[in-house]
Amino acid sequence: MTTPFVMLVDDEAPFLETMTKRLEKRNLSVTTAISGQAALDTLNKNRNIDVVILDVKMPGMDGIETLKKIKSGYPLTEVIMLTAHATVESAIEGMKFGAFDYLMKPCDMEQLMSKVHEATKKKHEHEEKIRVARLKEVLTKYGM
Amino acid sequence: MMKKRQLAIPYYRLLMRNIVFVIISVSFIPLILVSSTIYYQFRTSYREKVYAHLRELVQNHTQNIDSFLSEKLGDIRFLAGSFGYDQLSDESFLQEKLAALQKDYGPVFVDLGVVNDTGEQIAYAGPFKLAKAHYSDAEWFQQAMQRQYFISDVFLGLRGLPHFIVAVKTSQNEHSWILRSTIDFVAFNTLVESIRIGETGFAVILNKEGILQTTPMTKPSLDTIPAKSIYAEFLENRARSADEIRIAVKPDGSNHQTIFVASFLKNGDWLLVYQQHLADAFADLNKTFTITTVMMLLGPLCIVIMAITLSKIIVNRIAQVDEEKQLMNEKVVETGKLASVGELAAGVAHEINNPVAIMVEEAGWIGDLLEEEEIQDSKNLAEFRRAIGQIQAQGKRCKEITQKLLSFARKTDGTVQDIEINEMLEELVTLSAQRAKFAMVSIQTHFQKNLPHLQLSLSELQQVFLNLINNSLDAMENSGGSLTIASRLEQDRIVVEVSDSGRGIPEANLNRIFDPFFTTKPVGKGTGLGLSICYGIIDKMGGKIEVRSAVGKGTTFYVSLPVPKEEVTRDKTSR
Numbered sequence: 001m002t003t004p005f006v007m008l009v010d011d012e013a014p015f016l017e018t019m020t021k022r023l024e025k026r027n028l029s030v031t032t033a034i035s036g037q038a039a040l041d042t043l044n045k046n047r048n049i050d051v052v053i054l055d056v057k058m059p060g061m062d063g064i065e066t067l068k069k070i071k072s073g074y075p076l077t078e079v080i081m082l083t084a085h086a087t088v089e090s091a092i093e094g095m096k097f098g099a100f101d102y103l104m105k106p107c108d109m110e111q112l113m114s115k116v117h118e119a120t121k122k123k124h125e126h127e128e129k130i131r132v133a134r135l136k137e138v139l140t141k142y143g144m
Numbered sequence: 145m146m147k148k149r150q151l152a153i154p155y156y157r158l159l160m161r162n163i164v165f166v167i168i169s170v171s172f173i174p175l176i177l178v179s180s181t182i183y184y185q186f187r188t189s190y191r192e193k194v195y196a197h198l199r200e201l202v203q204n205h206t207q208n209i210d211s212f213l214s215e216k217l218g219d220i221r222f223l224a225g226s227f228g229y230d231q232l233s234d235e236s237f238l239q240e241k242l243a244a245l246q247k248d249y250g251p252v253f254v255d256l257g258v259v260n261d262t263g264e265q266i267a268y269a270g271p272f273k274l275a276k277a278h279y280s281d282a283e284w285f286q287q288a289m290q291r292q293y294f295i296s297d298v299f300l301g302l303r304g305l306p307h308f309i310v311a312v313k314t315s316q317n318e319h320s321w322i323l324r325s326t327i328d329f330v331a332f333n334t335l336v337e338s339i340r341i342g343e344t345g346f347a348v349i350l351n352k353e354g355i356l357q358t359t360p361m362t363k364p365s366l367d368t369i370p371a372k373s374i375y376a377e378f379l380e381n382r383a384r385s386a387d388e389i390r391i392a393v394k395p396d397g398s399n400h401q402t403i404f405v406a407s408f409l410k411n412g413d414w415l416l417v418y419q420q421h422l423a424d425a426f427a428d429l430n431k432t433f434t435i436t437t438v439m440m441l442l443g444p445l446c447i448v449i450m451a452i453t454l455s456k457i458i459v460n461r462i463a464q465v466d467e468e469k470q471l472m473n474e475k476v477v478e479t480g481k482l483a484s485v486g487e488l489a490a491g492v493a494h495e496i497n498n499p500v501a502i503m504v505e506e507a508g509w510i511g512d513l514l515e516e517e518e519i520q521d522s523k524n525l526a527e528f529r530r531a532i533g534q535i536q537a538q539g540k541r542c543k544e545i546t547q548k549l550l551s552f553a554r555k556t557d558g559t560v561q562d563i564e565i566n567e568m569l570e571e572l573v574t575l576s577a578q579r580a581k582f583a584m585v586s587i588q589t590h591f592q593k594n595l596p597h598l599q600l601s602l603s604e605l606q607q608v609f610l611n612l613i614n615n616s617l618d619a620m621e622n623s624g625g626s627l628t629i630a631s632r633l634e635q636d637r638i639v640v641e642v643s644d645s646g647r648g649i650p651e652a653n654l655n656r657i658f659d660p661f662f663t664t665k666p667v668g669k670g671t672g673l674g675l676s677i678c679y680g681i682i683d684k685m686g687g688k689i690e691v692r693s694a695v696g697k698g699t700t701f702y703v704s705l706p707v708p709k710e711e712v713t714r715d716k717t718s719r
Contacts, residue, residue, distance in 0.1 A: 012498050018505040025512050105497060106504035106539055
């Protein structure tokens with residue numbers, strides 16, 4: 001299994017810093033973005049990002065909006081929402097727009113790791129399916 | 145109870161006193177003024193009328209008596225003038241004349257006598273044996289000799305019976321003789337006796353010396369015959385006021401205030417005195433006065449009772465309104481407080497949450513680093529691990545608090561849906577069953593069937609009742625007990641009761657349990673937000689949450705929720 005490539009999106013630089021260290025120590029490739037817009041830019045450059053860990057509450061473009069844009073631009077990329085809101089509503093909203101899961105902040109590292117791995121697995125399966133489908137298409141196209 | 149308590153407050157007592165005072169003075173002053181004026185006017189005019197009546201009465205009788213006397217005198221004078229001494233000194237002729245007089249006037253003339261100038265009675269006609277009687281010492285004789293005629297005072301005379309004499313002197317040939325007649329006292333007396341009014345009014349005639357000339361009609365008892373001194377004043381003023389009728393009010397012999405009406409007759413020789421007790425003369429007035437007084441006493445009594453009752457009602461109403469206002473103020477303040485605390489809490493939660501998250505992550509990072517080889521040998525490794533664990537545990541605590549704060553301040557309106565309350569409560573009971581088992585609590589449910597559906601947010605409602613159930617379980621954690629959940633329909637509301645047999649809430653805390661951050665749980669166990677969140681949610685739904693508690697017996701929470709109007713009507717028609 002390949003190392004999951006994770007992007008952390010949060011408006012708090014110290015949080016990003018520490019999380020990066022902790023995730024890297026757990027053998028993940030990590031990149032960060034300080035805002036929603038920055039996250040979209042980074043995604044545009046690095047198409048191979050597997051999982052985005054996205055804070056819901058951010059100044060400027062907030063988590064839900066960023067999620068919508070990510071999902072429309074890069075449907076295969078999985079998103080795990082980090083929420084300070086203990087409300088079911090914001091989580092449900094996030095799930096409705098295609099988030100993989102949500103976690104309360106501050107989150108348990110083990111829980112986060114398992115979610116990241118699940119999301120990566122799901123993404124890779126998706127990619128695999130797409131690859132197979134394309135192959136089939138090509139094969140059908142050429143009548144083989 | 146409430147009202148008594150309100151009235152005990154000095155402010156309301158003062159208010160009531162003022163109202164009573166105003167009502168009483170506004171009603172009393174005109175009442176007293178009007179009635180005393182009317183009474184005074186009435187009394188004055190009534191008195192004048194009574195006096196005028198008495199005056200007229202006395203005047204009439206004075207004239208009557210005067211004319212009676214002058215008539216009798218006239219008769220005798222006519223007799224003396226018409227017949228000579230010679231004729232009249234014939235006793236048989238005299239008898240004849242007496243008979244003629246008695247025939248004309250009744251038995252007024254008792255006898256007739258002819259007396260010569262030496263006082264010897266020459267001839268006599270009458271029932272007594274008075275011929276040859278000597279009158280030279282009698283006063284009437286002396287008086288009659290000096291004047292032309294004379295009417296004597298009443299005296300007993302030679303025969304020992306009260307009578308008076310009418311005497312007429314006639315001069316003939318240097319000889320004077322007197323024709324005298326005795327007037328029947330009884331006949332005369334009736335003239336005066338007939339003046340009788342009321343129970344105590346009667347008249348008497350006095351002579352110049354104040355000696356009674358008539359007898360009062362009733363048997364004269366001592367107290368009704370006034371002392372002479374009482375009449376003395378009238379007698380003294382005789383010269384000055386011979387024609388006048390005088391009225392005076394003095395105490396009589398028995399000390400009753402009495403009206404005296406006096407008038408002179410017989411050229412000032414006699415005094416007619418009419419007297420009547422004041423109380424008797426003004427009996428009608430006094431009766432009116434008594435009735436008026438009773439009314440004047442009863443009226444104010446009614447006014448006072450009315451004033452007190454009315455002001456009690458008014459003050460109670462004011463007190464009630466004040467209390468309602470105060471309650472409403474408290475409610476407004478409470479709501480405002482909850483709202484502002486909510487906003488504050490939300491801000492704090494958001495701001496705290498991120499730093500806490502960073503701290504926890506940093507602690508996690510340290511934890512990660514501790515796993516590295518070179519530190520494994522450090523003798524403080526265990527201590528480091530414990531400290532990191534503690535930081536993370538406390539961070540989680542912070543998280544829980546901020547989460548609750550956020551849900552407390554949450555402004556989202558949960559999606560409204562049809563809720564079958566019993567079903568929802570049943571689910572919650574199932575959810576809590578495990579915890580209840582550990583706390584040795586038995587859960588009973590008394591649900592009224594076929595309750596109308598509610599149109600509310602399910603998750604919010606769940607949160608409220610889960611909170612209440614958890615609180616109840618907490619209250620019985622060590623002791624065990626029973627938890628009863630009941631639902632019923634009350635008019636257009638569904639009331640859910642959550643009652644436990646736990647330790648109860650002290651009275652002092654009852655008012656504060658819905659305040660944010662108020663908790664009696666040990667530090668770290670409770671945030672003090674649960675019930676204030678419940679309060680906020682139920683309040684927003686238009687419901688009510690109330691609590692009743694007795695220390696040592698248990699606590700009951702009443703949650704009443706509004707049933708949508710169409711549900712109410714549908715429910716009624718379906719039954």
